[in-house]
Structure formats: structure tokens, C-alpha cells
Amino acid sequence: MSVDTDKVDKAIDMLKDSGVRITPQRHAILEYLVVCESHPTADEIYKALEHKFPNMSVATVYNNLRVFKKTGLVKELTYGDASSRFDFSNKQHYHIICTHCGKIVDFFYPGLDEVEDLAAQVTGFTVNSHRLEVYGLCPECQNKKAENKEKMKVTE
């Protein structure tokens, strides 16, 4: 709890230093991103806070997520047609995503700087960042799959 409060306070300070006004809505959105320990969509954030701010607009959520993105506090994970997810992150990390249920789990892996270096050399680009995602089946969905196979055998 106090760790989270600390995280939020640090983030707030960082925003103030960047000249960003701290409104109650901003504070609440940021706090939720830290506390929820997941990768919520804009709508999830909106719904989670509507009891506290019955008049808050979705636009406010989107506006402020954009503000947070600019400062680097928050990263947006885009998925085509589906909703983006937003990730409050201090440390560089990657995501592994279940292709069956959509669950997202963080993992750490150092040393992809060389990929950036090689890409820069080969293409002539100057490199700023990269994105890596791994796709597969989470343990729960593996079990479900196994159970279904069992059922099939029985009813055969």
C-alpha cells in the first residue's frame, strides 16, 4: 500500500516538474493505473472511477492518458480494432499474451539493445525504442484445453 502511494507521489512530482497541472481526475486515473496492477483499457478506468467522479467524461480519461504517455509515465499497448491497454511502468519489461483468454503477463529480459543496434545499422534509422510481445497459451487455458480433450475421449 505504502509502496503504491509512494509510486503515485513520485509520478505526481514528475508531472508537476513537467508543468502538468494535477487535477483530481488526473490524480485518480494515475492512482488507479498504479494500484490496479494490470493493464486496463480506457473504458475500464472510466468505469472504475465513475462512482468517485459521476460526471467525468471518457474524453477526460483519453486526454489524460495521452498526457501521461507524453511524459513517459504510461505506455499504450495497441491491438488493432480492439481497445488499447495502458501500462504504468517504471522498469523496461515485455508482455506475454494468451491468445485464448487475452491475459497479459509481464516478464523481464535484458539485452535487446543489440537488436536496436543491428536494425539501425542495416536500415540507417536512428532508433528510439522497441516493442516485443510473446504470444501463447496461459497455464489456465492449457488446462482447459487438456480437460476438453479428456471429455471428447469419454463421449466418443
Add this chain to the structure above:
Amino acid sequence: MSVDTDKVDKAIDMLKDSGVRITPQRHAILEYLVVCESHPTADEIYKALEHKFPNMSVATVYNNLRVFKKTGLVKELTYGDASSRFDFSNKQHYHIICTHCGKIVDFFYPGLDEVEDLAAQVTGFTVNSHRLEVYGLCPECQNKKAENKEKMKVTE
């Protein structure tokens, strides 16, 4: 040309083997994906073929891209709100994307299997695939930036 024709023919055979009917529209979309040597959006494909198929619907383009994706012939690159891009790919490769003009360039980099292995170990997932993108400034946009700085100096 003959290399491309060969690629298309192989892809067609592969589709037939998977029990996919080859319609004129399918053939044209596939051919365009091979020949265009880029990563077109669904709308770009649609526009590129409308002189050949004046009655073709966008839905047909989307439907068939989905069919191609299922067989593994085509990969979808998603970018949140913006249009997906579609990539006809035989070899495993990655993309470097200009954050200024949006240009996408392919590059090769072997040996990210270990990332998959580590992610699987740490998370308990079974891994199928991964996605890596590098972001930066393409040479052209680097030049433009440099030119603008020069201009600033002159008019100062």
C-alpha cells in the same frame, strides 16, 4: 516478375491444399500483396484493385485477408486506432518503423528463440510466436529534421 509469379503460385497451391476456393478476387488480393513489396492497408488493397474489380466490396478484402491469416500466409500488423497493415511473408523478419512518417522497413535478426524460451519458463505459458518492432527516425526524416534546424539558424 517470374519470382513473384512463382511466389503467388506456391501460395495458391498452399491455399488449395487447405481446401480454400480460389476466386478471382482472392487471386488478385494475394498477387497484390506479393507484388506491391510493402505493407498495405486493407483500403490500399481495395483501391489498388477497384479498376480490375469495380464491384468488389471492402468486406471481401477483409474476409480474404482473414482467410490468408488463418493459413499463415499473411500477417496482420496492428496499430491501435489506425489501419492494420498486411504483410505477405515467407521468412521470419521484423519491422522498423519511422515514428515521423510511418515508413516500415523489414530487417532480419535471428535468435530470438531464447526470449520465447525464457518467457515460457518464467510465466508457465506455452509459446507460439512473438512480435518485435523497432521505432525510430528513417534517413529521410533525419535529413528533414537537420534541414529545419539549418533554416531556423538562418531566420533567427
Add this chain to the structure above:
DNA sequence: AAATATAATTATAACCATTTTAACTTGATA
């Protein structure tokens, strides 16, 4: 080659995440 069944295509409307707009409110500053 004709008949049949299945799959694909078309045109249109619907969907839904996100952004835009314009009016209004708040907060900081002079």
C-alpha cells in the same frame, strides 16, 4: 452437361474505440 449444395461476394448498415467540438469551469497570475 445439369442439378445441387456450399461457400464467396456484394451492398449496406451497424459497431465501437477514439477524437473533435464547443461550451463551461477551474485555477493561476497580474
Add this chain to the structure above:
DNA sequence: TATCAAGTTAAAATGGTTATAATTATATTT
């Protein structure tokens, strides 16, 4: 207190993608 910029709100607009239902093409069987 007046003023100005920034933030918020509510509603409408945007735009990529998908669903629907009717029509047409394709493959298979007779």
C-alpha cells in the same frame, strides 16, 4: 478583481472493421 490558459464535460463525428441478408459463383454429384 480581471484575465487568460488549461482542463473538463457532453455530445456528435470519425473511421476502421464486422455483421447481415440477398445474390452469385464454385465444386461436386448425378
